[in-house]
Amino acid sequence: MLRMLYDSLITDHRYQEAVWLLHSEGYDNEAHRLEQWLMHSMSSVAAVAKEKLGGGATRTYLVTLANGISGVFKPRQYNPSANMYSEAGAYRLDRLLNLNIVPCTMIRKVHFFRHAGSFQYFVARARLASSLDEAQQTRPLAMLLLDFLMDNRDRYPGNYMYLDAMDKMLAIDNGWGLRGNGIVETIKGYCIDRRNSRQRREQITFPVDQRFDARLFVNLQNLKVPAILHSFIPLIGTTATLKLLDRYTIVLQALMGQLTGSENPASCPDPHVRDYGSGT
Numbered sequence: 602m603l604r605m606l607y608d609s610l611i612t613d614h615r616y617q618e619a620v621w622l623l624h625s626e627g628y629d630n631e632a633h634r635l636e637q638w639l640m641h642s643m644s645s646v647a648a649v650a651k652e653k654l655g656g657g658a659t660r661t662y663l664v665t666l667a668n669g670i671s672g673v674f675k676p677r678q679y680n681p682s683a684n685m686y687s688e689a690g691a692y693r694l695d696r697l698l699n700l701n702i703v704p705c706t707m708i709r710k711v712h713f714f715r716h717a718g719s720f721q722y723f724v725a726r727a728r729l730a731s732s733l734d735e736a737q738q739t740r741p742l743a744m745l746l747l748d749f750l751m752d753n754r755d756r757y758p759g760n761y762m763y764l765d766a767m768d769k770m771l772a773i774d775n776g777w778g779l780r781g782n783g784i785v786e787t788i789k790g791y792c793i794d795r796r797n798s799r800q801r802r803e804q805i806t807f808p809v810d811q812r813f814d815a816r817l818f819v820n821l822q823n824l825k826v827p828a829i830l831h832s833f834i835p836l837i838g839t840t841a842t843l844k845l846l847d848r849y850t851i852v853l854q855a856l857m858g859q860l861t862g863s864e865n866p867a868s869c870p871d872p873h874v875r876d877y878g879s880g881t
Contacts (some may be wrong), residue, residue: 637704640705646670648713659776660683687778689707691778699784700817701816705721706722727771728763730805731757744770749776751850752778753775821853
């Protein structure tokens with residue numbers, strides 16, 4: 602049954618869904634090989650068509666490659682909500698934690714445009730969460746975690762999607778996350794978020810109706826500081842990477858507190874104190 606479903610996805614060129622299917626069934630090595638091929642194809646194959654997409658504050662295009670793969674391309678632009686490094690960083694974080702909710706994303710040049718930009722695999726059969734009933738728009742634990750770690754304050758039903766075929770929420774449009782100094786005031790200016798730092802820390806006490814994923818907790822524990830530094834400093838710089846490490850320390854301690862029955866957000870470490878040691 603799994604083989605038939607996988608073959609069907611490949612035949613229909615639904616490669617990202619095939620990757621997620623393999624991961625969900627525990628075939629991580631096979632998923633990784635397919636994902637590597639997909640990323641190589643997306644980064645190296647020439648674009649043959651583009652179509653402007655509507656909605657949102659950023660210039661966004663559906664770009665089709667010569668091999669039939671399509672992706673959402675956001676060229677570098679001055680709109681602060683469009684940040685190709687944040688988009689690519691969200692995918693890197695997704696892979697480090699094996700969240701499987703961010704489609705393949707990279708930075709590349711497309712000859713239709715003057716500047717490089719973020720290029721994210723287009724999951725054609727997914728639909729915006731805003732099309733669902735409000736009761737069905739609940740973000741899964743993996744997305745809550747991703748947004749906290751990225752300090753992404755711009756997540757609403759218009760920028761995450763639902764894939765009916767896999768009963769799965771997808772995190773797209775991640776351009777507000779993983780920023781350095783100065784972005785907070787910019788975001789406030791856009792009236793996206795007005796939480797103070799204490800309220801942001803308290804958000805890590807996830808809703809009690811979320812089913813805790815033990816595998817996700819293990820992935821968090823296994824994530825090492827050098828891996829974060831190696832993956833993110835070349836992409837988003839030292840300042841933003843250290844902020845990511847701060848939030849990672851907070852989320853790990855908070856989830857450990859939930860496991861031990863502690864519900865006091867004040868038990869979280871001060872995000873301005875960095876003492877990573879040789880552990881996490």
